[in-house]
Amino acid sequence: MSEMPANTSKGHIEVRNFSLAYETIEGPVQAVTDTQIHVKPGEFVSIVGPSGCGKSTLLNAVAGFLKPTTGVVTVDGERVNGPSAERGMVFQQYSLFPWKTVRENVEFGLKMRGMPRSQRERAARTLLGLAGLEAFEKHYPEKLSGGMKQRVGIVRALATGPKVLLLDEPFGALDAQTRVIMQQILTNMWQRLKISVLFVTHDIDEAIFLSDRVYCMTARPGSIKAEIPIPLERPRQQSMMMSSEFLALRRGLMSLIREESLKAMGGEISDLGMQGLNIELHGHSLVEIL
Amino acid sequence: MSSPALARHPEDSMPATAVAEAGSAPAVTPPAPPVSFGTLALRWYRLNRAGLRATAIGIISLLAFLLVWHLLTTYRVVFFVRFTNVPSPLAVYASFTKAMHDPKFLMHILLSCRRIFIGFSLAAIIGVPLGLIMGRFKLVHEIIFPVAEVLRPIPAIAWVPMAIMLWPTNEQSIVFITFLGSFFPILVNTLHGMSLVDPVLVRAAQCLGARERSIFREVYFPASLPHIFTGLTVGMGVAWVSLIAAEMISGQYGIGYFTWEAYSLVQYADIALGMIAIGVLGLGSSLLIRGAGQLVMPWRST
Numbered sequence: 001m002s003e004m005p006a007n008t009s010k011g012h013i014e015v016r017n018f019s020l021a022y023e024t025i026e027g028p029v030q031a032v033t034d035t036q037i038h039v040k041p042g043e044f045v046s047i048v049g050p051s052g053c054g055k056s057t058l059l060n061a062v063a064g065f066l067k068p069t070t071g072v073v074t075v076d077g078e079r080v081n082g083p084s085a086e087r088g089m090v091f092q093q094y095s096l097f098p099w100k101t102v103r104e105n106v107e108f109g110l111k112m113r114g115m116p117r118s119q120r121e122r123a124a125r126t127l128l129g130l131a132g133l134e135a136f137e138k139h140y141p142e143k144l145s146g147g148m149k150q151r152v153g154i155v156r157a158l159a160t161g162p163k164v165l166l167l168d169e170p171f172g173a174l175d176a177q178t179r180v181i182m183q184q185i186l187t188n189m190w191q192r193l194k195i196s197v198l199f200v201t202h203d204i205d206e207a208i209f210l211s212d213r214v215y216c217m218t219a220r221p222g223s224i225k226a227e228i229p230i231p232l233e234r235p236r237q238q239s240m241m242m243s244s245e246f247l248a249l250r251r252g253l254m255s256l257i258r259e260e261s262l263k264a265m266g267g268e269i270s271d272l273g274m275q276g277l278n279i280e281l282h283g284h285s286l287v288e289i290l
Numbered sequence: 291m292s293s294p295a296l297a298r299h300p301e302d303s304m305p306a307t308a309v310a311e312a313g314s315a316p317a318v319t320p321p322a323p324p325v326s327f328g329t330l331a332l333r334w335y336r337l338n339r340a341g342l343r344a345t346a347i348g349i350i351s352l353l354a355f356l357l358v359w360h361l362l363t364t365y366r367v368v369f370f371v372r373f374t375n376v377p378s379p380l381a382v383y384a385s386f387t388k389a390m391h392d393p394k395f396l397m398h399i400l401l402s403c404r405r406i407f408i409g410f411s412l413a414a415i416i417g418v419p420l421g422l423i424m425g426r427f428k429l430v431h432e433i434i435f436p437v438a439e440v441l442r443p444i445p446a447i448a449w450v451p452m453a454i455m456l457w458p459t460n461e462q463s464i465v466f467i468t469f470l471g472s473f474f475p476i477l478v479n480t481l482h483g484m485s486l487v488d489p490v491l492v493r494a495a496q497c498l499g500a501r502e503r504s505i506f507r508e509v510y511f512p513a514s515l516p517h518i519f520t521g522l523t524v525g526m527g528v529a530w531v532s533l534i535a536a537e538m539i540s541g542q543y544g545i546g547y548f549t550w551e552a553y554s555l556v557q558y559a560d561i562a563l564g565m566i567a568i569g570v571l572g573l574g575s576s577l578l579i580r581g582a583g584q585l586v587m588p589w590r591s592t
């Protein structure tokens with residue numbers, strides 16, 4: 001792929017022998033175990049997996065918000081031990097500062113870096129233009145639609161020129177049409193800026209459509225169940241989602257996830273002592289019905 | 291290109307339009323044709339109909355209140371409560387016009403305002419930063435909170451004897467009581483605001499490179515502002531309550547003293563005048579705070 005900047009050495013994420021347990025009153029809750037992942041410079045990698053399998057946990061550890069219980073996270077060989085502007089993050093919840101206008105939000109990272117006002121204003125305008133948001137620079141986030149908020153969130157995270165961009169189900173709350181547009185915008189910005197992206201989603205189509213590679217996680221405690229390269233060529237078109245290649249990938253991933261989701265749900269259901277459900281379902285087991 | 295993020299790959303020049311098209315949101319509105327004054331007035335009326343209605347009803351209800359007051363006092367109604375000695379609105383109005391030309395009355399008002407200003411400002415200047423720091427640093431919270439919790443339930447009025455002992459002059463003890471009255475609401479609400487700051491916003495700031503001080507200034511403080519202003523509004527109300535009580539007990543000047551003195555001197559119209567003045571001053575000062583709040587928090591005004 002000519003688009004891929006094989007020469008850049010920036011944004012190489014390595015997660016090795018990773019596990020993370022949360023300390024709770026009932027003792028440690030193992031969220032992620034024995035996980036190895038990596039993202040090559042300029043690569044777009046997604047993580048999919050059943051709900052509660054530890055996707056956010058993994059991403060937050062890469063961001064530096066959580067310390068691994070065992071193992072290490074490195075970016076370009078440097079150990080991660082706290083959040084930094086080198087690793088931009090977009091959150092599932094809208095996380096714009098309500099007291100700042102769209103442009104001030106985008107400027108925030110540059111301001112923290114000590115860039116003079118006029119310079120960062122210009123930079124923010126350029127970036128907002130890229131995302132088609134220049135008309136909204138003076139708006140407060142409250143007045144924006146969900147899609148726009150997330151667009152601003154992405155632009156804000158990119159403004160400081162991070163090596164890697166981490167996204168935790170950023171489009172989870174958006175409707176299908178907005179999602180598609182956001183995916184195009186994200187792809188576009190990724191290709192222009194040539195940074196590494198680690199993208200968490202539960203939407204399989206989204207993962208395949210966007211990624212160079214997809215990691216599929218097991219049910220909790222999460223680990224990597226499979227690693228699926230996505231050989232679809234770029235630039236990707238919406239029409240590709242009907243291609244046999246795409247559908248084959250989709251089928252494969254779908255069955256992987258289904259297996260794990262059932263495990264996860266089965267676990268929860270027996271946790272709640274609800275095996276009796278099978279009887280009320282007139283002899284069909286839950287697995288058959290699902 | 292000036293953006294640092296973009297500057298890394300200046301050779302890459304994919305057309306920006308692709309993104310803009312995909313975004314497709316900011317349809318620039320065509321310049322509107324000029325509208326006549328009549329249309330504008332009509333639109334303004336439509337947009338503000340609810341507000342106009344509320345204002346009209348408010349005026350009518352105030353007038354009705356005055357009328358009932360007038361009737362109750364002219365006919366000296368005695369029905370459980372006795373209106374025999376209560377001054378009529380007209381009598382109060384007469385004593386108001388007289389008071390407006392009386393430098394002594396104006397001095398009472400000015401002195402009360404000065405006490406409020408000093409006491410309340412001190413409470414805000416100490417209470418807000420203290421609340422912010424207590425909200426951020428656990429140790430400070432652990433040290434100060436128990437003391438605050440013990441002192442907080444004591445009404446400011448109960449402090450009057452103690453204040454008189456503590457402070458050399460009467461003036462100082464009254465200001466002190468005003469301060470105490472507004473201090474705790476301000477502190478408690480600031481603390482509350484700090485406890486509600488969305489942790490995601492803090493994380494967002496952290497991974498944009500913000501350090502502790504910037505996070506404090508750029509996230510915790512603005513995020514707490516709405517609650518800080520709630521505290522200031524409540525604090526202002528309690529400041530007036532405490533001030534009037536202190537003035538009635540130990541004052542020599544001030545609008546609370548004026549009201550109490552009017553009772554001792556059997557000038558019934560002045561009692562009502564004093565009460566109304568206190569009400570208007572309290573209302574005015576909370577409007578001031580609300581205005582300041584809107585200035586400081588433009589993102590909250592719609």
Ligand SMILES: Nc1ncnc2c1ncn2[C@@H]1O[C@H](COP(=O)(O)OP(=O)(O)OP(=O)(O)O)[C@@H](O)[C@H]1O
Pocket residue numbers: 022023024029030031049050051052053054055056057058202220
């Ligand atoms: N602070 C915490 N304390 C204890 N357990 C936690 C905590 N945060 C998460 N967990 C548990 O760890 C597991 C992994 O959580 P995580 O949020 O990483 O999952 P996820 O894959 O992102 O799920 P989702 O798809 O629902 O976002 C979950 O089972 C969750 O209950």
Ligand SMILES: [Mg+2]
Pocket residue numbers: 055056057168
């Ligand atoms: Mg999650």
